[in-house]
Amino acid sequence: MDWYSTVFEIIDMRSFSNLWYWIALAVAWSTVSHWVVGVPFDLIQKATRLEGEAQQDLEDLVRINCNRVLYVAGVSGLWILGFAAALFTSMAILGFWYKVEFAQAVFLLLFPIALAGLMSLNTAAVIRERALEGEDLRKRLNRHRVQTQFLGMGAIFVTSLWGMYQNLSLGVLR
Structure with a gap:
């Protein structure tokens, strides 16, 4: 038995029947929903609880990430x-x-996930345009996170349906 046959026998190359694909999908959406415009969600929660210095840290990090995202979009967005x-x-x-x-x-x-990136770009533009800070900033970031989670649930649902369809329809043939 040659090396390629052994590898492809051990690793199922059919994506939707592969456990690693589903783990990667779950990790990807968990990560995307945790980082809101490049800011970890726990920092948003901390700023809500403590305000003061935590709020200032949140505003600084949001300003840095919004400027970075909008700069990249402005310079090379079309590419x-x-x-x-x-x-x-x-x-x-x-x-x-x-x-x-x-x-x-x-x-x-x-x-x-690319759609979630476009949502982040839009949120960054809204934050900069309206100069959001304090409670308004936290509300906007929380709204963005909830929208991202709904997008993720829809994407996982559609992917699950398509994956089940592929496994059921192709499973009979293989």
Whole structure:
């Protein structure tokens, strides 16, 4: 038996029946919902409880991250958008037209996370435009987190349905 056969026998290359894919999906959405515009959620909670210095730390970190995100979007946003559009179009065509399961899995993992990134860009722009601070800033960050969690639940639900469909329909054939 050659090395490649052994590896592919041990590691199931079908994405939706692979436990590691589902672990990666859960970890990805957990991470995305924990970091709100680059700020850890526990810092938002701490600022809500203690205010004072914790609130100042939150405002400083939000200002730094909003400026960073908006700068990158302003300088190279069109290039990033173009490459992302090419990547997602390629993944969608490979996955759903040519039925490459790995491409389907990558698309269903990364596309909703890219949407969450656009939501973060929008939140950063709103925070800077309105010069939010204090209670208003915390409310906006909490709202963004809840929206991200709803997006994540929807993405996990759709991915689960598609994965079950793939496993049931292709499981009979393999």
